[in-house]
Amino acid sequence: METHALESDAGFAGLGLREELLRALTNLGYEEPTPIQQESIPPLLAGNDLVGQAATGTGKTAAFALPLLHLLADGKRGTGPMALVLVPTRELAEQVSQAVHRYGRDLGVRVLPVYGGQPIGRQLQALARGVDVVVGTPGRVLDHIERETLQLSDVRTVVLDEADEMLDMGFAEDIEAILSETPAERQTVLFSATMPPRIDSIARRHLREPVRITMGRKAVAPGEVPLIRQTAYIVARAHRSAALGRILDVEVPTSAIVFCRTREEVDQVTETLNGRGYRAEALHGGMSQDQRDRVMGRLRAGTTELLVATDVAARGLDVEQLTHVINFNLPVAPEAYVHRIGRVGRAGREGSAITLAEPRDQRMLKAIERLTGQRITLEKLPTVTDLRARRLEVTRTALQTSLETDDLERFRVVLDSLTDEFDVENIALAAVKLLHEAAGGDRDEDEIPTPSVAPERRTPQTRDPRPGGRRDRGHNAEVARLFFGIGRRAGLRPQDLVGAIAGESGLASRDIGAIQITDRFSLVEVPEPAADMVIAAMQRATIRGRRPTVRRERFVR
Known part of the structure; x- marks a missing residue:
């Protein structure tokens, strides 16, 4: 009905x-x-x-x-x-x-x-x-x-x-x-x-x-901008951190969440952003509940402007002043993207969803567009010239706000002492220069190369012909077998391993392959490119109340 x-x-x-x-x-x-x-x-x-x-x-x-x-x-x-x-x-x-x-x-x-x-x-x-x-x-x-x-x-x-x-x-x-x-x-x-x-x-x-x-999204009237602006930038993996900083400098978000796949990535991105002068805080499953509560309190109070988080840690969060969601990398499933961007554009508020994608991610972007029924606009990464222009605009806005709201009379004595020797216009330009430099406006930046984007080739071993099914792992598919130091004696079940890996690493459950559980240990197949990420994510995770050893299998069977 x-x-x-x-x-x-x-x-x-x-x-x-x-x-x-x-x-x-x-x-x-x-x-x-x-x-x-x-x-x-x-x-x-x-x-x-x-x-x-x-x-x-x-x-x-x-x-x-x-x-x-x-x-x-x-x-x-x-x-x-x-x-x-x-x-x-x-x-x-x-x-x-x-x-x-x-x-x-x-x-x-x-x-x-x-x-x-x-x-x-x-x-x-x-x-x-x-x-x-x-x-x-x-x-x-x-x-x-x-x-x-x-x-x-x-x-x-x-x-x-x-x-x-x-x-x-x-x-x-x-x-x-x-x-x-x-x-x-x-x-x-x-x-x-x-x-x-x-x-x-x-x-x-x-x-x-x-x-x-x-409940579908509200239809967009002709000429009306959607509440969530969805854009993506194609960036090589090696330049993602620099690209993130460039985008944040241009966007100047009031408050933003940056989504990463793993805890280690969260910590790395948080350190990079703080080094760039942002007030960033990490949020992931390796933190206690008290630590998470303190981080969220600072974000809601405005003392933190950027939250860098994993999908699991940020699930269900609602921050009223949030203006941007940034995907440091694409999630492993289109549905996860829907949950991520749902952090903004709530209750009629406008927001932006920005994704850093690698050239090979084009197929995932198309899958997301089919799921959401909305277009993700591919844009060119801001150039150094764009960044400098944006910084000048920020300086101009700061000056305009000061002229409209501040009491400037107490600085007149400085102006009067300089006008006998210098032109008023040059004095103003010097003041603007000092303000601009104090805000980091002349920081040196290198151009970020734009990767060439080649059409993706469809190969039988990577296609998933069944809705929601696992990928066909033919003889050409690269898989890694991981050893987990926990087994049947601890009451372990396959769903415990799938839930822990998907929840901690962000790997989609459908990408987890064969699982073998013995009395004392278990073996799990995962895609080779994701193996190190899964191992790193599981180092501090608990399964059935235990923290097992997780590593690559040492022996080929």
Whole structure:
């Protein structure tokens, strides 16, 4: 069943929500429901299952959390949860948990986030006391089920949030196992930014006659610029750092996120940007939650202007003043690009999405355009001349602002003492020169060579003829076999390895090849070009609560 936008002048009050929730929304400053909330809340209040496709930042959390809380208040609360929300990352688990707590404060809702990296003892104590809503990552939720510390027999609503991301991270089997532990008559809600065939397959198996809602991007009127300006620059890998600095100097973002694939790349780019004079901070999975919270606090306060992050660490973040998302390199899947650029252009704000792509990335850019239905404009990297012109413009703007707002009288004595000897125009030019130099405007720059872009050749061994399937690894395909010092005795399953590799390194789950698990160790095939990246990313990662040795296999089998 398809739905269409509802017209209502009554705001949230017209959706049938209980008074406690309306009061909480008023206190939080919410005035009108977003389109996804307007369409989702009534059928969810009526008890329908629902499949919703909407981009990040459209208000999906409130769209499922408000009906969940409304129905929760009607039921008799026990020790076990009445609602379960599955999310791909711990950052999103924290964000959704906080939102549910804020909305349900007047209902006395007991909500608990569960995810890896958090002391499990605290979670065990909360579960023993009793909770109403559990928000968790699939791996940790399944861990609690296996420990018999989480009982799902009383669950009335299950929400799969960012379902496409969970599947990309290798959680498909975990999700199936978790759903099998919940009552068959539950209400099931699925939200996703994209709808690949695997998502539709889950919906057919686990949802009963769901209401289907698709929220497309707002149509662009003739002559109107889209809210998110999407551009790409073709840059050789060796010159990416210099190109990033050049683009930032020209764009002058108010606040930006720079996405990298690995932790090591995040640290390297952060150091480079700080050396260039920017206030940049790193955010990745190797940091504690307290460290991440402090970084986000500084970004929101404006003391940090650039956040350099991995996809997993930045998942679910919403920074109001964010103006730019920059892909230091393309993500491994088009769907991940959609999630990245969703950080800007929220709630009607304008934003820019800029990508640094290698010549071989043209096919991926085309795949992204097909997925989003929007064109990514290929532009030439700003030249040294362009950069100098932009720096002069920044200096002019700074002077104009000072002339319009500052009290300049106290400097008149300096001007008067110089006008007897020098022309006023030359004095002004000298002052402009000093300001320009103090801002680094005359910093030397080398031209960045533009790589020649040859048409890509299609080869059978690199094509993926099946939607969502693994690549055909013929005898010409280069693969590396990696050794993981953890095996069956630690309870390891293939999905644990796939989820860890995809989540920590950014390698798409479909690009992970054969997996062999023995009692004490495991072997995993990955594309040869990505092998070192995966090893570096996994050095500080934990799998099933352990930090195993990860290296190339030493013996050819």
